[in-house]
Amino acid sequence: MSSEHFDVLIVGAGLSGIGAGYHLQHKCPGKGFAILEGRDCIGGTWDLFRYPGVRSDSDMFTLGYSFKPWTEPKAIADGPRILNYVRETAAENGIDRKIRFNHRVKRASWSTQDARWTVEAERARGGDGGADIVRFTCNFLFMCSGYYKYEEGYTPEFSGTGNFAGRIVHPQKWTDNVDYAGKRVVVIGSGATAVTLVPEMARTAGHVTMLQRSPTYVVSRPAQDPLANKLRRNLPTKLAYHLIRWRNVLWGMYFFQLSRRRPARVKQLILGGVRMALGPDYDIAAHFTPRYNPWDQRLCLVPDGDLFNAIKEKRASVVTNEIDTFTKNGIRLKDGSELEADIIVTATGLNLQVLGGLEVSVDGRAVDFARTLNYKGMMYSDVPNLASSFGYTNASWTLKCDLTCEYVCRLINYMDRRGYRQCVPHNADPDITELPSLDFSSGYVQRSIAKMPKQGSKRPWRLYQNYALDIVTLRYGKVDDGVMRYS
Numbered sequence: 092m093s094s095e096h097f098d099v100l101i102v103g104a105g106l107s108g109i110g111a112g113y114h115l116q117h118k119c120p121g122k123g124f125a126i127l128e129g130r131d132c133i134g135g136t137w138d139l140f141r142y143p144g145v146r147s148d149s150d151m152f153t154l155g156y157s158f159k160p161w162t163e164p165k166a167i168a169d170g171p172r173i174l175n176y177v178r179e180t181a182a183e184n185g186i187d188r189k190i191r192f193n194h195r196v197k198r199a200s201w202s203t204q205d206a207r208w209t210v211e212a213e214r215a216r217g218g219d220g221g222a223d224i225v226r227f228t229c230n231f232l233f234m235c236s237g238y239y240k241y242e243e244g245y246t247p248e249f250s251g252t253g254n255f256a257g258r259i260v261h262p263q264k265w266t267d268n269v270d271y272a273g274k275r276v277v278v279i280g281s282g283a284t285a286v287t288l289v290p291e292m293a294r295t296a297g298h299v300t301m302l303q304r305s306p307t308y309v310v311s312r313p314a315q316d317p318l319a320n321k322l323r324r325n326l327p328t329k330l331a332y333h334l335i336r337w338r339n340v341l342w343g344m345y346f347f348q349l350s351r352r353r354p355a356r357v358k359q360l361i362l363g364g365v366r367m368a369l370g371p372d373y374d375i376a377a378h379f380t381p382r383y384n385p386w387d388q389r390l391c392l393v394p395d396g397d398l399f400n401a402i403k404e405k406r407a408s409v410v411t412n413e414i415d416t417f418t419k420n421g422i423r424l425k426d427g428s429e430l431e432a433d434i435i436v437t438a439t440g441l442n443l444q445v446l447g448g449l450e451v452s453v454d455g456r457a458v459d460f461a462r463t464l465n466y467k468g469m470m471y472s473d474v475p476n477l478a479s480s481f482g483y484t485n486a487s488w489t490l491k492c493d494l495t496c497e498y499v500c501r502l503i504n505y506m507d508r509r510g511y512r513q514c515v516p517h518n519a520d521p522d523i524t525e526l527p528s529l530d531f532s533s534g535y536v537q538r539s540i541a542k543m544p545k546q547g548s549k550r551p552w553r554l555y556q557n558y559a560l561d562i563v564t565l566r567y568g569k570v571d572d573g574v575m576r577y578s
């Protein structure tokens with residue numbers, strides 16, 4: 092079977108993949124690249140999720156690309172506007188013309204002798220629902236495939252779901268025909284999706300109950316950033332964008348560090364905010380006081396206190412309890428009480444997935460990513476010429492992805508200058524111990540952590556989740572660091 096060759100193949104046309112295309116185009120001019128995208132459109136997350144109110148939960152000044160200012164008035168933006176921003180970036184730079192849609196990448200095998208990857212993708216035929224296998228070769232494979240399974244989200248095994256007479260919907264499978272106007276809705280979950288859905292659905296639903304097993308930290312923030320809007324009115328667009336971006340980065344880093352060093356103080360601050368929003372009579376201890384410390388899991392952001400307003404106006408309520416079973420009319424809880432519902436939304440999370448579910452082999456040997464060490468948060472021990480774009484857990488995703496792209500471009504240019512065809516990070520230090528790659532206690536992380544690559548106890552295998560430190564390492568640090576082996 093013949094195969095097309097590219098210098099670089101990017102997998103995924105989401106926020107990261109389009110960003111990667113931009114960086115390659117500008118920093119490695121002359122390099123031929125293509126993007127293989129499994130779906131039929133650009134946007135990834137921001138196209139897939141269609142549930143009411145879908146929005147970012149970090150500000151767009153840091154979730155936006157370093158090279159394209161976010162110019163919309165809202166800093167906490169809704170899904171369609173983010174999708175538009177990604178599509179606009181692709182169109183403005185001609186990256187959309189580099190995308191092969193409906194190409195789901197399944198396998199990649201590296202040959203040291205040829206110093207190239209052979210990449211196999213299933214290309215959907217349309218019409219009959221079948222697929223053809225197509226092959227490509229490339230010198231460098233850049234995975235921008237996100238971090239979760241697109242096929243389906245996570246739903247725990249609930250007993251009695253078959254008994255429920257109403258409709259059960261997972262937010263990842265939302266369709267336009269979910270009609271909740273005037274209906275009783277129960278949203279199961281307490282994460283970012285649940286706190287987005289509850290106030291939005293409460294606008295037209297009869298009543299919305301957020302049913303959570305345990306609470307999450309919820310912080311309110313203005314949807315529009317007044318200082319940012321003022322700066323944007325008075326300064327050139329790019330300058331204003333970078334100033335606001337840095338202010339937000341520094342504030343985020345400060346708040347994260349404070350949470351780590353003085354968790355009790357930060358807990359008090361967050362709960363104080365909730366008390367102010369909901370009043371002294373609301374049972375904050377039961378519904379908004381998590382068992383863990385701030386930033387042991389991601390904080391949930393609510394714009395302009397919309398969740399708290401819905402609760403105060405009695406359009407929504409929170410129940411903290413465990414599910415016993417689904418019944419014909421709703422959900423029976425462990426304490427014997429019953430929540431009646433017409434619609435149940437299972438906002439119970441995502442299924443994490445490593446490298447888009449790709450099967451990888453190096454010289455005929457299958458790679459088990461769980462047994463690899465993550466190098467600088469982007470490459471994997473003993474896997475040559477492959478990087479992946481994986482964002483921060485404690486800050487906006489794109490901050491790290493932008494730096495990863497810059498680094499990959501530096502690496503490719505360095506190899507070109509020296510005539511190298513292969514680079515592979517290898518750990519020869521016996522003192523490095525393995526640690527889990529993510530230190531979040533969230534269910535979705537804990538369910539998958541065993542399958543994920545590990546981080547090491549020291550640089551360059553250690554993930555610091557720190558943008559300022561990563562700028563120093565990835566933008567200015569040596570590409571030939573003694574750990575990466577070139578040949």
Ligand SMILES: Cc1cc2nc3c(=O)[nH]c(=O)nc-3n(C[C@H](O)[C@H](O)[C@H](O)COP(=O)(O)OP(=O)(O)OC[C@H]3O[C@@H](n4cnc5c(N)ncnc54)[C@H](O)[C@@H]3O)c2cc1C
Pocket residue numbers: 102103104105106107108127128129130133134135136137140145146147148149150154194195196197235236237238239241284446447448449480482486487488489
């Ligand atoms: C509802 C929601 C809200 C979020 N809000 C925020 C936020 O506010 N701030 C933040 O920092 N993060 C947020 N995130 C995380 C978010 O996913 C990232 O910010 C970002 O959009 C990820 O971009 P990505 O391009 O890396 O991955 P994705 O958006 O997941 O895109 C990956 C692309 O790769 C394609 N792909 C995957 N596997 C293959 C394969 N094998 N072959 C071919 N194509 C493949 C997919 O089809 C998809 O188009 C949110 C996530 C969700 C689900």
